[in-house]
Amino acid sequence: MPDILFEKSFQINKKDFVHAGEASISAKNLLKSLQMDAGMIRRASICAYEGEMNVVMHGGEGHLALAIEKNRIILEISDNGPGIADTEMAMKKGFSTASDKFRELGFGAGMGLPNMKKNADEFELSSRLGEGTRVRMAFFTDAAV
Amino acid sequence: MEKVSPSRYVHFEKDRCTACYDCVRICPTRALRFRDQAPRLRAGQCIGCGECIRVCSAGAVRAATCKPEHLDRDQISVALVSPVLYSQFPGVHPETVLQALRQMGFRHAVDMSYFLEMFQFATEDYIRRNRKKEESPWPIISPVCPVIVRLIAYKFPNLLANILPVVRPLTVMIREVVRLLNEKYDNPEQPFHLYYIVPCLTKMEPGGPFLKDSSYEVRALGFNDIFGDLRREICKVPWNAPLPDFFDYETTVSSLIWGSSGGETADLKIEDSLAVSGLKECMSYLEKIEMGLFREMEYIEFRTCTEGCVGGILTATDRYLAKRDIQQTILQGGIERRVTRSEFLRFYQEGRFAQKNSLSDMRRIFGVYEKALSLEKMAEIYRLLNHINGKNCAACGAPDCRTFAEDVVRGEACAEDCLELRAREKK
Structure with a gap:
């Protein structure tokens, strides 16, 4: 296990659309002030935002945790929400369980998780019904890949 | 330690300061610190948004401007007029405003909206050519508001690639005006003095030109500095005033729309665009674009001032009155373009839109480097x-x-x- 050089966790609030996205913005700004690789920051912020929106829409209370290691960063988005019944289906493009209310807001196109997988270098989704969901992603500096 | 140098955009009057710290708190680039009973500005971090001027109720923060005393009648002086100026005089035809400027002492007064239309063609052209290309960074961001360009260079350098790579209308205008002046005046003794009449701080360089070449100098003049004199001259313009200027771009009232938020995109012939105004809103949208949102949008017009340039810090008329006047004018007359596509293509082929600065130049010119943590x-x-x-x-x-x-x-x-x-x- 490589050493974790820096860790920081940001709170995500259930159904709080007014502040949705703030955890990702904080994480992104933290990475920016470290002036880490721009491409990696871009990919990580896209994933952080998608993940945060998933928690706000479907999940319960959640966290966005950021860990920085020597050559990579790890993002972990977790919540204590209802969990995902069929993780395989959830990974399919266009599949969504978002309610009409959220679709009207422009979300729920079924692209969130596939988009996160596309942008992350490593992606792992685990979920238990009634307990919650966890998405763990790793990003390597573009130069190192 | 801290570097303190005067800003090109604002100055602080220590005697008036009540130490309320409002300016320190509001600065979007966190460029202000309160030290020794006065706000200290890290000038390199100042993007000229003017928020500190707006928030200071004691009047201790002033805009740096270049006063019209500099106007010398012996000079060949040209007023470069952004159509936002017309919105300050509801019901007055743009041509009358130009004539009043000539009466004030400018040898020539040139309307900018012709070049704004040229710029619109260039925007449409760029978007159409790149629409199908996946690698183009979407959405394209308007380069018109200089504060936004500086804000991006400072806070969102990754988005510099999204800025439309077409020279700004002012640059095209300066190039063309200087070319025509050179044709008219053979070997003038002095450089041409160009005055860009502006509603905001973005081009201020106190006491001096912000752009200089061997044959011309360009200075900025704030609306509020000339408003009183100009209003008096407007009353004196005879109804049948001749058009003495050899610059004739057939000014139209529809150019007024540029003063309002959404004016740039209103007549833009592309598939999808947005207009965002107000510093806070602009910052929140830039954050979102950085996180991959709005990629389906083709073009976003950003204006730092709420409601667009009519809300500029140096305007003399209330922004909502100006907005209403613009809307009424446009509702009556619609939007018309004078520039034809063939005219645009001629300009284009002659390379008049060619950009001098690369992205890395922009970062160097506008950006501030903070040492990485x-x-x-x-x-x-x-x-x-x-x-x-x-x-x-x-x-x-x-x-x-x-x-x-x-x-x-x-x-x-x-x-x-x-x-x-x-x-x-x-x-």
Whole structure:
């Protein structure tokens, strides 16, 4: 296990659309002030935002945790929400369980998780019904890949 | 330690300052610190948004402007008029405003909207050519508001690639006006004096030109500096005033729309565009674009001032009155374009839209480099921040606890400046 050089966790609030996205913005700004690789920051912020929106829409209370290691960063988005019944289906493009209310807001196109997988270098989704969901992603500096 | 130098955009009058810290708190680039009973500006970090001027109720923050005394009748002086100026005089035809400027002492007064239309063609052209290309960064961001360009260079450098790579209308205008002046006046003794009449601080260079070449100098003049004189001259313009100018771009009232938020995109013939105005809104949209949102949008017009340029810091008329007047004018007359596609293509082929600065140049010109924080320092910042556990009181002179902690870690402030920490140590 490589050493974790820096860790920081940001709170995500259930159904709080007014502040949705703030955890990702904080994480992104933290990475920016470290002036880490721009491409990696871009990919990580896209994933952080998608993940945060998933928690706000479907999940319960959640966290966005950021860990920085020597050559990579790890993002972990977790919540204590209802969990995902069929993780395989959830990974399919266009599949969504978002309610009409959220679709009207422009979300729920079924692209969130596939988009996160596309942008992350490593992606792992685990979920238990009634307990919650966890998405763990790793990003390597573009130069190192 | 801290570098303090005068800003091109604002200056602070220490005697008027009531030490309320409002300017320190509101600055979007966190360029202000309160030290020794006065706000200190890190001038390199100032993007000229003018928020500190707006927020200061004591009138201690002033816009740096270049007063019209500089106008010398012997010079060949040209007023470059942005159509936003017309919105300051509801019901007055743009041609009358231009004539009044000539009466004020400008040898020529040229309307900018012809070049704005040219710019619109160039925008449409660029978007159409790149629409199908996946690699183009979407959405394309309007380069018209210079504060936004500076804000992007400073806070969102990754988005510099999204800025439309077409020269701004003012640049095209200056190139063309100087070319025509050179044709008309053979070997003038003095350089041509161009005055860009502006509603905001963005081109200020107190007492001097912001752009200079061997044959011309361009200075900025604020609306509020000429408003009184101009209004008097407008009343004196005879109804049948001749058109004495050889610059004739058939000014139309529909150019007024450029003063309002959404004016740039209203007549843009592309698939999808947005217009965002107000500094806070603009920043929040830029954050979102950086996180991959709005990629389906083709073009976004950003204006730092709420409601667009009619809300500029140097305007003389209320922004909502100006907006209403613009809307009424457009509702009556619609939007017409004078520039034809063939005219645009001629300009284009002659390379008049060619950009001189590359992206990295823009970063160098507008951007501010802060030394990157190391992971150890970042951890130290959060440790200190937890220790302070403060309420962003700003008593230390920094806008918020996070900025203060960073200043301490960077060696630009002392931990003892924090009241919370001091109080806890005494216990």
